[in-house]
Amino acid sequence: MMPHDFMPGLAGIPAAKSAVSDVDGERGVLEYRGIRVEELCKRSSYLETAYLLLFGHLPTRAALSRWVEDVAHHRRLKYSIIDLMKCLPEQGHPMDALQAAVAALGMFYPGRNVEDMENNYWSAVRLIAKLPTIVAGWARLRRGDDAIPPRDELGFSENFFYMLTEKTPHPLWVDIFDDCMILHAEHTMNASTFTGLVTASTLADPYTVVASSIGALKGPLHGGANEEVVQMLREIGTPDRAGAYVDEHMRTKQKLMGFGHRIYKVKDPRATILQSLCGSLFKTCGTSQLYDIALAVERKATDFLKEKKVHPNVDFYSGIIYDKMGIDTDLFTPIFAMARVAGWLAHWLEQLRENKLFRPDQIYAGEHDRPYVPLDQR
């Protein structure tokens, strides 16, 4: 590549060497540390997968139980963080509340020396442990309810539901939600991971790194798409209206949310797994009209978009699952962040090993040597 080549969006330009995950966009394969996500969904748990991502290998039984225990013991939030959230406007977006609370965590757990690996371990534990408490806490505080403290004896996903609803859910829901967490835990050099790496390369603390990533995840071209998909399906209303909706979008060249991906040229493997999780979920609680609409949209959109290799992505079916579980639509992206923090932190640790400050170049497209025109002559 010549130094002056410019690729908008850095498409196809490697920003790092990484062993965390890999996508084969032609075959639709996603691996975390070399293990396919299908295998992890079948046999692993979110916390075990997070360990795999962070440390590069599956834990032994003893290491897993220490890891699970460490995370369980760090779920609580300091009163000041809860008080901080109480001061935020209740109509604000939960991603903003999450970003503010995560950034504030860094003030309570200083340890700014990122060369201290022991401290880095505990930072990773705290972030993975506390994000669900913040998300569930904010969901309740904004309605005027008290935040529910975590219960150490509950697993990661079960505890999240408990903090959100004060009930422990059906075990099948816990398994399905845990699979959703696995599927969202990591995805190579995406926008939020890259954002985190840029921040990490300045040797900022991990709370700041994760707060930056949360900001990037919020946008509708990235994690925010899951929320928009459900809004789109609600707007369509019934499956028989899907055809006209897609036609109109194609005619006016508008993008369909939950479709398309920079890397995948076939259907996103996560969308395929999520679709089968929808099937399992509906066995316990009946089908969902949104799912029927989604199928109709996918059928119709495929006619238009398969030539361009645009297919459903991870965000197309995930929201349908969360919606059926009674979770508020605007919590979908924060839930994505709860899972993706494992991937962000895995890349952060990798970056620290051979850090180089990100400082890309630009192609200057402006003028030179312009005269300064005094104010009264403009």
Ligand SMILES: CC(C)(COP(=O)(O)OP(=O)(O)OC[C@H]1O[C@@H](n2cnc3c(N)ncnc32)[C@H](O)[C@@H]1OP(=O)(O)O)[C@@H](O)C(=O)NCCC(=O)NCCS
């Ligand atoms: C994810 C996304 C930003 C990737 O974009 P990209 O790699 O920059 O690809 P482009 O936007 O250049 O799209 C390439 C072509 O496919 C079309 N396309 C891409 N995604 C599309 C979508 N969701 N709906 C309709 N057409 C789409 C584009 O219009 C473009 O067509 P053209 O070549 O005729 O102009 C894009 O697919 C998108 O905006 N999707 C919707 C948001 C979304 O679901 N995001 C979550 C991603 S996991």
